[in-house]
Amino acid sequence: MASTEPGRQDPGQASPPHASGDPERVRRELLRMGADERLWEPGDTVLVAVSGGPDSMALLHAVHMLSPQLGVRVAAAHADHGFRPEASAREAGTVRRYCAGLGIPCETAELDVPAHLAEHGGNKQAEARRLRYRFLLEAAGRAGASRIALAHHADDQAETVLMRLLRGSSPAGLAGIPLRRMEGNTELIRPLLRIHKPDLLAYCERHAVPYEEDGSNSSTDYTRNAIRLEALPYLEAFNGRLAESLCRTAESAAAESDYLDARTREVFASGVLSEEGRLTMSGAAFAALHVALQRRLIKLILDYLALETASAGFDEVERIRLGALSGTPSSWRVDLSRGLRFRREYGRLVWTRREDEEPQPYAIEVPEPEGVWTVAEAGVEIRFSAHRHTRDGTALFAASDADARTAFFDWDKLELPLLLRPRRDGDRMRPLGLNGTKKVQDMFVDGKLPPSQRPSFPLLCDGGGRILWIPGLRRSSHALADEGTRLLLRAEARQAGGPDRPAGE
Template sequence: MKDKVINFIREHHMIKNGDKVLVALSGGPDSVCLLHVLYMIRQELGISLGAAHINHLLRGDDSFEDESYVEKMCASLGIPCFTKRVDIESMAKEKSISSEMAGREARYGFFNEIIKEEGFNKVAIAHNANDQAETILMRVMRGTGIDGLVGIKPVRDDIYIRPILCIAREEIEDYCVSNNLNPRIDRTNLESIYSRNKVRLEMIPFIKNNFNKDIVESLNRLASLANIDSEYIDKSSEDMYFKFCKEKVGTVIINKEAFNIHEALLTRLVRKSIFYVSGATYNFEMKHIYDIILLQKGKTGKNINLPNKIVAENSYGDIIISIRKFDKCKSIEFIISKKELDEKKIENLRLDGLMYDTVLQVKQNNNKIDLNSSDLIKYFDYDKIKQNIIIRNRKNGDKIKPLGMTGTKKIKDIFIDNKVPNNLRDEIPLVCFDSNISWIVGLKISDLFKVNKNTKKILQISFIERE
């Protein structure tokens, strides 16, 4: 087994010399085998080991006996052991999630704590070849695509590794017996009360006996082949993502041209956009991906609500994916008095609630300023300002007298003409001098405060877009 695990680790570039590997150790056969094998090959790999155990407090005295077993095993091997007790049932109720999901959150949260505090850079998890086969069968029955057929990945995020994913459960059990490890047994794994247990205890044995005795190996081979194709398509879709998608804080804008690329790339591009906004794709199904694609074919202004508080909106053919806002945008207003600016000559403002920060600076007109150097830097006749400089978001009925025009135009119409997405309109700053709008940042300036040859003092206003 040791050679098989070493080859699998090297094939998937799981570990390099000098790594500190934290083993997720439940006390069951899989994790006990994993820790013992890694311990036996630690010198050949050039790694150091530790173990992490969470007592879920779900199995009465058995939970505490599992914890004790883990501590004794680590002590016998001379490796550090980190344990924590978490009331998973209470956590699940408090967060309104399943016990399984609560347990997962607790475990990965604990792993991250140890990584930060103790300097581990890899976490080894004891999924085996049978787990892989069960996962793929369950996904096929639910309905899945090529990504689902990949199953459990040997390496995730370059941190989480699964060194015994190539080892069958029977081999693991034999290894534990041969090495007198006497692992703990969770009796609930032997009962056909959960879907996965039914697949493990009933379906796979039935397929082995009646159709294919090597079904576990066949499904693992399928996962490996699917992974090769999936990685290639993922890389291609990532290239398309950077070509067609623009990221802002909490938002991704997918250019309408993206919807002409191959469907295999487009679905992944949309999924990546969702992940950027929400940090996860949990609760998202292919149906939701296709709902977004269908939305793009519809009218501008239409939107759909999606899981995880995500909203997708059609904005003139582009698709904007963002976090749903439940409250109507609050009125935002920053006021700087001209008297105050006269004294300081320069003012820096953090514009919370808007898309930008800003710098205001009073200068003498030397007739050498490029008035059109940037959409986010504009110049105004400072002497035409009476009392206050106001930076705010839009209000109903707002109008501006655009540069070069004799009449006024509604701000709303300017947003429509420039195809500004609905969800961004409340975040675009308006610069006002007293009661007059002088600048819709990034779009239009007013004719009322333009710089001319008679201007003596200039107010330079610079906006800095936050990443």
């Protein structure tokens, strides 16, 4: 990332990318959109999320300059994700200095996403986004801001719509980036969604707004960058105003999606009943709905019940819809993603969480740990095998190679019989590498074990009641192999009758 002074042109560049931009359009569109969409009200405090790039810096300056006319107070927040220490320091410095010069209060945070990923795992971009939004919401609370302004612009919208078209999206997906959405008591707004990048760059040049360029934006290794740098320019040969066309598509789709969502909520309120944690509906009433409302209603019901945030895909929704409409057999059931279940019972449609359907308790005694033991309630198999330790240490081959799905124990330190059972209230384990004990429930959460799997997920215990291992997550510090080990017990967990992957994933 390089610091960019307004008006500086790279050597060899025929003309700056913002040559055709209209800096005045930024001010005009902010005023028009703010009024038309009521993005802010007099007396509001608006927190501007500022990365240090040209888009957010232009937004910060424009809202600040218009704040007396709008009757709003402006604050800023900047998050350092920790991916590029040197560049991040420059960005943070640019933001802080500029805010100080304008007299705008600014809160910054070092999120250290790499350290978070090393400890908790997860998708890099998703975790960075989650931590950034958590910080922004907390910063908004401290600033007394009811709205957070984000700097997504019209070209971002065009890229998003094209990406969704290419991978196959529902009409709701073609609505692209929403103009506004609520996050708790705070509204996220995007005032630049009708303003294009060249206008923002021209605005920065006109008003001497400093900004930082992110070098990674020029790498086509990222799909969005490839769409922006390769796909859109190629397609613009067929439509010179492609970005504007894609943005119009998003606006039309958003309006129609809003209407259908409102109708779906009306159907949900009038036709879906909540009965002891279950959602039920008349099959005849469901069949009378238009197919578009059927699909949206199914998604709304699944999202209402689910404990996990990922949305249901088209294939799963369609399987439920067709199953709900079918007349045979009279009763039909299907287990769904996110721990949910759908049943059709004699003209009645029922959606439940599987964990709410009273999982059967189990206790599987393993007197001699050898062979495969199946925990049908959890869909998990545990394979036990013994390996005699020899002086050259050949039986310790895996003790140093153990992964999350495999654990090794000193046989002579175990108290038999072993026991496979689900978690009980108050269960604690002494994890390897941790001083003291930790709640099993907390380890389920840390390991991102889906909530739907937790009630029946197996724990391996010894005859004395000690929890030895949570398959796929953590093992205890008990019965570790050492130089005095004579016989090793190897335990490996896999999904029962399913793909060859670890339990718990």
